Every structure is written in C-alpha cells, then in structure tokens.
Amino acid sequence: MAKLSVNINKIATLRNSRGGNNPDLVKVALDCERFGAEGITVHPRPDERHIRYQDVFDLKSVIHTEFNIEGNCSEQKFVDLVLANKPAQVTLVPDALGQITSNHGWDTIKHKSYLQDMVAMFKAAGIRVSIFVDPVIEMVEAAALTGTDRIELYTEAYAQEYAANKEQAIKPYVAAAEAANALGLGLNAGHDLDLQNLKYFATRIPNLLEVSIGHALVSDALYLGLENTIQMYLRQLSN
Numbered sequence: 185m186a187k188l189s190v191n192i193n194k195i196a197t198l199r200n201s202r203g204g205n206n207p208d209l210v211k212v213a214l215d216c217e218r219f220g221a222e223g224i225t226v227h228p229r230p231d232e233r234h235i236r237y238q239d240v241f242d243l244k245s246v247i248h249t250e251f252n253i254e255g256n257c258s259e260q261k262f263v264d265l266v267l268a269n270k271p272a273q274v275t276l277v278p279d280a281l282g283q284i285t286s287n288h289g290w291d292t293i294k295h296k297s298y299l300q301d302m303v304a305m306f307k308a309a310g311i312r313v314s315i316f317v318d319p320v321i322e323m324v325e326a327a328a329l330t331g332t333d334r335i336e337l338y339t340e341a342y343a344q345e346y347a348a349n350k351e352q353a354i355k356p357y358v359a360a361a362e363a364a365n366a367l368g369l370g371l372n373a374g375h376d377l378d379l380q381n382l383k384y385f386a387t388r389i390p391n392l393l394e395v396s397i398g399h400a401l402v403s404d405a406l407y408l409g410l411e412n413t414i415q416m417y418l419r420q421l422s423n
C-alpha cells in the first residue's frame with residue numbers, strides 16, 4: 185500500500201494570511217500524523233508564500249513520520265536548508281520563481297549532469313532523493329542515470345483527464361511506472377490527486393511507494409474535518 189504523505193503548504197497559506205500563528209503549523213503536522221498520515225511534505229518556495237524556511241526547522245524537530253522537503257535545488261538557500269535538516273527525503277522540483285504552483289517535471293536528459301551532482305550531494309548526506317518528472321519514459325530513463333533513489337510522477341495531467349477518460353489518463357503513468365520498476369527506481373506520485381481520482385491511480389500503478397497530497401486534502405478537510413479526511417484518503421490507498 186502506497187504511503188500517504190500530507191503536504192501542509194496550504195495550512196501555512198492560511199496561517200500567513202493573518203500574520204499570526206493560527207493555525208499552528210506544527211500542531212497540524214503532529215495531528216496529521218496522529219490521524220494516520222505516514223509522512224509530512226512541505227515545499228518551501230523562495231518567496232515563502234506558505235512554508236517558511238523556519239517552519240522546516242520547527243517541523244524537523246518534532247515530526248516522527250517521514251519528512252519530505254520539496255523544492256528547487258538551483259536555489260542555494262534550499263540546498264542549505266535541506267542539508268541542515270536532513271529529512272528522510274528531498275524531492276527535486278524544477279519550479280521557477282513566479283510559478284503559482286508546480287507545473288512540470290525535470291528535463292532529466294538536458295540536466296542529467298547537474299542532477300547527478302545534486303543527487304550525489306544529498307545522498308552523501310544520508311538523504312533519500314526523489315526527482316519530480318513528467319510521465320515520459322525517456323525522462324524516467326534519464327532520471328535513473330542521475331543515481332536518484334526515486335522519481336515522483338507529476339500527476340496533474342492524470343487528474344485533469346480523469347473524469348473524461350480515466351483509462352486514457354492512466355496510460356502514460358502505467359508506462360512510466362513500469363519503466364521505473366524495470367530500472368530499479370522507487371516510485372512516488374503527486375499533484376492534484378484527490379478523493380475522486382486517487383484509488384484508480386493507486387490500484388493501477390505498479391509498486392507505488394508514496395503519494396504526497398495537499399491542496400485537495402486540505403480543501404476536503406474544510407467540509408469533512410482533518411481526521412476524517414485523512415482516514416478517507418488512507419482508505420482510498422488500502423487495497
């Protein structure tokens with residue numbers, strides 16, 4: 185069963201909107217773990233629009249499930265933050281500064297040499313590395329040449345097409361997952377997964393190890409409650 189890593193970016197968005205500490209991000213993270221989350225994911229962006237760099241230090245000192253820090257390793261501040269906190273996993277995401285959210289994976293062919301260096305650096309620090317990629321077999325194959333432990337399949341395209349044609353939507357992801365499996369790459373997935381599309385994805389993707397879910401889960405929790413929502417997502421992942 186794939187593990188559920190709850191991305192708490194949007195909790196930080198709400199907190200920052202009034203300048204105080206309500207909701208308390210650390211408390212929410214600990215509650216997510218208490219409710220069954222098997223990991224906590226954060227994506228500190230250079231503008232600190234939601235997760236602040238200090239949040240990472242505060243969270244690292246208290247959470248006891250897997251800590252996954254996502255971000256762009258071309259930012260030295262991000263690299264320093266990850267090395268200082270040594271999370272269970274770092275997920276390398278090629279976001280530019282002005283993006284409203286993540287919207288593409290790495291070109292692992294073009295950036296293979298650079299990613300090899302980044303992967304080696306984080307692995308030398310004892311941090312598992314995952315590289316955010318589109319469901320394109322050539323990108324998966326090139327990712328394997330970087331020495332990364334895992335890839336994370338960027339699932340927005342799947343989520344967008346799911347309602348119209350889920351059989352078609354899943355096809356590139358199954359092919360990419362099979363390629364990853366054959367190459368010995370660990371397999372994560374994330375972005376726009378939700379209560380409607382998660383089970384179909386998780387039951388058809390071979391050897392899926394982890395999904396990181398934030399925006400839809402936090403939105404659902406506004407209506408369903410955080411504990412109930414996490415349990416509902418976990419049920420979607422159980423066979």
Ligand SMILES: CC(=O)[C@@H](O)[C@H](O)COP(=O)(O)O
Pocket residue numbers: 191193194226227254277284285286316374375396398
């Ligand atoms: C990499 C990815 O798809 C998400 O983890 C990303 O963290 C979402 O970022 P926002 O929460 O800023 O939209």
Ligand SMILES: NCC(=O)COP(=O)(O)O
Pocket residue numbers: 191225254336373374375376377396397398399400401
């Ligand atoms: N890596 C995906 C993630 O952490 C959360 O993405 P989303 O569920 O907020 O779209």
